Amino acid sequence: MAARSLRISQVGLRGIVGNGLTAAHVLDFAAAFGTFLDGPGPVILGRDPRSSGIMMREGVIAGLLATGHDVVDLGVVSTPVIQHSIRRLDARGGISIGASHNAAEWNALKFFGPRGTYLSSAEASELLDIYHLKKFQFEEWHALGKLRTDSAAIDCYLDDLARAFDLPLLSRFRVLVDCTNGTSALILHRMNQRFGTQFILINEPLEGRAFAHEPSTTRKMAEMQLAPLVRCTGAEAGFLFDIDSDRVAFCTETGEAASEEMVLVLLADWFLEQGPGRIVITNVSTTALLEEVAARYGGQVVRVAVGRHSAIDALSGYRPEQIAVAGEGTGAVMMPRFRFVYDGIASMLAILSMMDRRGQSLSELLSRYPMYSILKGKIPLQTHLIPNMFQDIEERFPDGRLDHTDGLRIDWPGRWVHVRVSQTEPLVRVICEQRGEAPLELFDQVMDLVRSYTS
Amino acid sequence: MSRAHQLKISVSGIRGVVGDFLTPNLACAFAQAFGTYVGPGPVVIGRDTRASGEMLEHAVTCGLLAAGCEVIKVGIAPTPTIQVYVAEIRACGGIAVTASHNPPEYNALKLFNREGLFFNHYERTELLDLYHQSEFRQATNDGIRRVSSDTETPPRRHFARVLAHVDVEKIRARRFRVALDGVNGAGSVMSVQFLRDVLGCEVHAISVDPTKPFPREAEPKPEVLGDLQALIRSSKADIAFAQDPDGDRLAVGDETGRILDNDDVLALAVDCALGKRQGPVVVNLTTSAVIDDVAARHGCRVFRAPVGEANVVERMKAVSAVIGGEGSNGGIIFPAVQYCRDSYLGMAFLLERLAETGSTMSELAATLPRYHRRLGKMAFQHGRLGTMMQALETLFPGAKADRTDGLKLCLEEGWIHVRASNTEPLLRIAAEARTPEMLEELYRKAESVG
Structure with a gap:
């Protein structure tokens, strides 16, 4: 099967520009978002520095103006800055042009609602329906939006x-x-x-x-x-x-690279210390160390399916003050203080504040945690065999506790394995963790099993 | 339901009512087809002052960038200025977002080649096929080029080209008092500067705010220029000019407040041009015989082309014309500046004629042979057109018939030209004669075939 270079889903629009993702997709999606949004207030726009961003910017502006929305263009800014400006300018919503952690040839559109948060899965699904229906609410010539820029955002x-x-x-x-x-x-x-x-x-x-x-x-x-x-x-x-x-x-200061899981662990520790008994929201792929840390402060870990919509949906079930922190094991963490926006800069400042307040270096902070070893693998998928694969894995490990929140997760005391299908790439992901040494044998066993379904 | 043509995609490009008909998606796709056709070099994009211009400019820029073109935005600029600029900077092509004289709910894309001219008929067909096939060049991240902006240079380059062909000092010395109606169009950004700073006139202007809507019907017809006529009287102007929203068409008023016939304006411009250099003249079939009389004074030949700027320009290039235009449309085309209708060249030529002759504008117009003209239209049913044309021909047995564009019948006492509109099931009728009585008879006979 040809490698897929365009993905249109609840997550939005993502693809390799000129080789999957075209100007027409951008315009249609912007017009769909303009049709989806109603009520007053501008739409905030920003982009990352990819060259294709200038092309996508033009298309997004045209689609939004044509559907009657004023646009405030922030230029090249981070996604958290866009989300911040949505609140600051009392905007109707926002669009971020950028493919985040993907390679330079990729680009994507991310959509935000009036509070600067990602769309819920219900909203995202409505947007997708409008996109597919292609019946956009274009305004007449006298009711089109206006474009302005704003350089104060940062x-x-x-x-x-x-x-x-x-x-x-x-x-x-x-x-x-x-x-x-x-x-x-x-x-x-x-x-x-x-x-x-x-x-x-x-x-x-x-x-x-x-x-x-x-x-x-x-x-x-x-x-x-x-x-x-x-x-x-x-x-x-x-x-x-x-x-x-x-x-x-x-x-750390000793030149030790930390696991990507540790950003959320440190911040959970830091915010639970300030608000014991609160909840940490994460997905089923993230380290089990979180449960240990939460237990120290009488907190609780709520695990949902992977993907920002699941996190947003879960957050909506709680009052902000009930939440310590929410995030993924990818280094994306949101804090109540920052209106539940994945924000790397704020995460860094929180970690530095923690070092300052506790008077400890980063390596000292990390040494407080028991060792967990996590292994992550990915395998190109053979789509139609996926259900059989999950069935097979379930039968192979009858002694574990099964969790079907997102694909299949099996837990044993002190270790777990999670097999899921990626939302953004045509891949099956295998994540396997153990308290202590790396669970090499279990990981290989599952990887082999998955691999047997790929050819 | 009436067959109102709210969207038209043809070899002339794309034109329609903004909203459900002319969408940004269509404009973007058309621009991407254009970018694929002209190649990755710089493409100039400009627009008139219509409310939908900004939105469409972004859609067009998106399509051009996606096709791998570099984009140079000139912002709000008259169409002739854009056409001059494309040629001056050796761009790959240009797009003007303008529906010219159409009402404000319309917009359109005018497409230009690397010389800043309309594509010829065959190129336009090729481009349309490319659009329909939707196989556009798709630039990847490495192939996406930049967008830059230049609003300063285009007017300067345009003025310089015009000034190369008129005696500026002679015009400046007269310190003419000029009334101007810019219809709040693209000319608003540079017409006052042109007349006041460059040509040294005392300018009394109305409707030169590019942020405001059109205050009158967009086409500068005599019956909609009441405000300008009042301005002529109140300011005691020597001459008055009215532009259309994209600054290609020009209407002229004299010091008495009368708006000149567009054919006469073209005739004065032809007289001026042929006075500088002799050579062929090209006008469309509907243009007055006054052009033939003026050309004859200079011993020059007149060629006639089908109606439409592109047709006239194509013919002008073929015969190396010195000047040309379309009488009833108020378009003067002077190739030494650019092969396009240009209101700025028109203003400069008329001011120069005033300066050279020392006459008033009304005196100047009175030097032209007097003809009487009538333009009209008549609805017809599809399928009836041929019968009507035949009936018309039998009504005038002695006439010389020209079938280049509809039917034109030339008679001793004048001529009749009937042609089907490109946009509606309408027959356009034009007639001209030496006396009002003869005109009335010609016109009535022509109408009788309906």
Whole structure:
């Protein structure tokens, strides 16, 4: 089967530009979103630095103006800044153009509702229906929207961060940051200027065509790109961002790259300490260390299916003050203080605040946790055999506790395995974790079993 | 239901009522077809002041970028200015987002080749096929080029080309008092500057705010220029100009407040051009015989082309015309500036004629041979057209018939031209004669075939 380079789903529109994703898709999706939104208020638009973003920007503006919405273009900014501006400008919604952690040739549209949050699955599904129906509500010539720009977005976002975190205090840390040529560079450069923080930026120039390295926030990437530099610069921490700054990875002052699972663990620890008994929302693929940490503060972990819609749907069932933190094991974490927006910059500032308040280095902070070893694998899928595969795995492991929230997860005391089908790529993912040493045998067993369904 | 043509996609491009008919999706796809056709070099995009212009400009830019073109935005600019600019900067092509003289709910894309001219008929057909096949060039992230903006240079380049052909000092020395109606169109961004700063006139302008809607019917016809006529009287203007929304058409008023016939305006421009250099003249079939008389004074030949700017331009290039135009449409085409209808060239030529002759505008118009003209239209049923044409021909047995575009019958006392409209089931009738009585008779006879 040909590799798929276009995905239109509840997650939105994602694909390889010019080779799957076309201008027509962009216009149709923007017109669908314009039809979906009703009521007053502008729509906020921003993009990451990919070259194809300028083409998509034009199409999105045309589709929104034609459906009668005013557009405020923030230019190249991070996704969290767009979400922040939606609130600030009392906007009707927003669109972020950017493919986040995907390679440069990819691009995508992400849609936000009036509070700056991702669409719920019901909303996303309605948007998708409008897109497919292609009956858009184009306004007449005298009722079209107007375009304006806004250059204050980053400063206003920083003002808000400065209210939540003691930035002058955090400026005592010398922190190395790999911006991966993405939007975090704009924010952190400005933060250094305004608040005297000491973020030493590498891969700072915005790039449209080729990023310094794959923009993923995994331990592997932090280990290769960041850790050696942290060691030789003597920085107190190192952080690495994806292109639109919603995800973050980190390494310690000793040059030890942390597992991508640890961003959520640290923040759960930090926010549960401030609000014991609260809830941590995550997906079924994220480390079981969270349950241990939550237990220390009488908190509870709620696990949902993978994907931001599931997290948004779950959040809507609780009052904000019931939640400690929500996020994924990918380095994407949202905090109640930041209106449940995946925000890598805020996550970094929270980790630095934790270091400051507890008077501990990053390696000391991490040493408080027992060792968990997680293995992740992916295998191209053979679609029609997937149900059989799940059935087979279930039968092979009759002694575990089964969970069908998203694919299949099987739990045993101290270890678990999760097999699921990716929403964004044609892949089956296998995640396997054990308290202590890596569960090599279990992982290989499941991988082999999955692999037997691929040819 | 009446067959109102709210969307038309043809070899002339794409035109329609913005909303459910002319959508950004269509404009984007058409632009991507255009970008595929002209190649990746820079494409210039500009627009008139219609409310839908901004939206469509973004849709067109999206399509061009997706096809891998570099895009240069000139913002609000008259169509002739865009056409001059495309040629000046050696772009790959150009797109003007404008429905010219159509009402504000309409918009359209005018497409230009690397010389800033309309594509010829065969190229237009090729482009339309490309659009329908929807096999566009799809630029990948590495192939997407930049968008830049240049609003300063286009008017300067356009003015420079016009000024190369008139005696600026002579015009400036007269400090003419000029009344101007810019219809709040694209000309609003540069007409006052042209007349006041460049040609040294004292300008009294109305409707030169590009942010406001059209205050009158978009086509500068005498019956909608009441405000300009009042302005002529109140400002004691020597001459008055009215533009259409994209600044290609020009109407002219004299110092008495009378709006000149467009054929006469073209005749004065032809006189001016042939006075500088002799050569062939091209006009459309519906244009007055006054052009033939003026050309004859200079010993020059007149060629006639089917109605439509593209047809006239194609013929002008073929015969190396010195000047051309379409009388009733108020379009003056002077190729030394650019092969396009250009209201700025028209203004400069008329001011130069005033300066050179020392006459008033009404005196100048009075030097032209007097003809009487009548334009009208008549609805017809599909299938009846041929019969009507035949009936008309038998009514005038002695006439010389020209079937290049509909039917034109040339007689001793004048001529009749009937042609089907491209956009509606309407027959357009034009007639001209030496006296009002002869005209009335010709016109009535023509009408009788309906």
